[in-house]
Each structure stands twice: as C-alpha cells, then as structure tokens.
Amino acid sequence: MDPRLNQLLQNNTVWTGRHWQQQVPAHSTGYQELDQHLPGQGLPKGAITEIHYHQDGIGELRLLMPMLAKLSQEKRWIIFIAPPHIPYGPALAAMGVDLSKVLVVHPSKIKDELWTLEQALKSGACSAVLAWPKDVTNPQIRRLQLAAQKGDAMGIFFYRRQRAQSPAALRLALSSQQNVVNIGIEKRKGGWPLPAQPMDLGNNAITGQHSANVLKGPWEH
Secondary structure, X not given: OOHHHHHHXXXXXXXXXXHHOOOOOEEOOOOHHHHOOOHHHOEEOOEEEEEEXXXXXXXXXXXXXXXXXXXXXOOOEEEEEOOOOEEOHHHHHHOOOOHHHEEEEOOOOHHHHHHHHHHHHHOOXXXXXXXXXXXXXXXXXXXXXXXXXXXXXXXXXXXXXOOOOXXXXXXXXXXXXXXXXXXXXXXXXXXXXXXXXXXXXXXXXXXXXXXXXXXXXXXXX
C-alpha cells in the first residue's frame, strides 16, 4: 500500500468500504429513521461523535434523550462538561433520565476542560461524556478518541460552528426551519455523507411517546 494512503487511513480521515459491513459497537439513538443510516445502528461506542448546530436548543439534546435515558440505567456516569446552559433537571427526568447518574462539571480554564474531558473518557466510569469544546485541535481530538476507546465511553462534542475536517468517527449537523429539525450526516464510518432530512424528535422515539412541551426544555434559562 502507498505510504501516503496508509497515513490517511491511520489518521481516520477516510474510511474503507468494508467498514460499513462490519459490526460497529454502538448505542441506538432511539430513532429508527436515523439509526438505519448509521454504522452499528447508532452512535459509536468508544469513539467521538460531533454534533454541529447553529442555535442552542434547536434539538441537539432532544436528539440524545432516548439514548441517555437508557444509559442512565447503567452503573456508569453521564457527564456534562462545560455546557452553555444549566441542564434542566425536571425536563431530563421527564424524558426518563436518572438524575442520580448525571454529573455537571464546569472547569475554570480551557486547559482544565480538556484534561477533565480526557480523564472522564478514559476512566471507564462514564458511559457518555457530553462536551462543548471551544478550542480543540485535530491532534487533541485524536488523543480524546483514544481515551474514549480506552474507557469504552461515548464522547459527544457539540459545536455552534462548522469544523471543516475532524478525525471524529461520526459527524451530524442539525438545523431548523419553521420549527422542523433537519438532521444531516456529514461523516460516517464506511459510508457517504447524507443530506439533511426532517425528523420529529418529539414523537418518534422507540422508547415511547413524549410531550413536545417537555422536550423543549432540557436547558434551564
């Protein structure tokens, strides 16, 4: 194999077609119409998923609620690191999340934020680590992905700006138009990107029916 191509494969900047057919460990999102397009039928375990969006509260947390509710039934923690708003406990509980398994951490410095993120991912004590990184480089993401793999943790990074390239295993993009949430797959292991499609994040969860009013309020304002 050409050494240049081998380097690209090692850097996770391209995927080979056979990855799509392989069984990828993943957690179901709880939305069949999204899972069917994802390797492993969900968000990858032991890896980093990026979610890009343009406005807080358009559905970036609602998308994760069925999955987080299921993960909160395990013994491990779900950690929010430096969220832009305080997670609203009553709304999370109404969506089935066990609040006794949720931690919220606010590091005072960016350096401390990255350290906390790495420690949480590789500790083995966390099922999911949600973070809103401000200044993170691709080499740092590669290191964090290795930490997630070591700790068998799911890292979910939220960005209010587009990242042109990233070694993250999966990248989703959320947008909204007239109260409709559109979700696109910008990068997935072993498959082409998919354009944004409208999704009902309030009523189509596998885990059950939810009130749209409740689902609007995962953040405390």
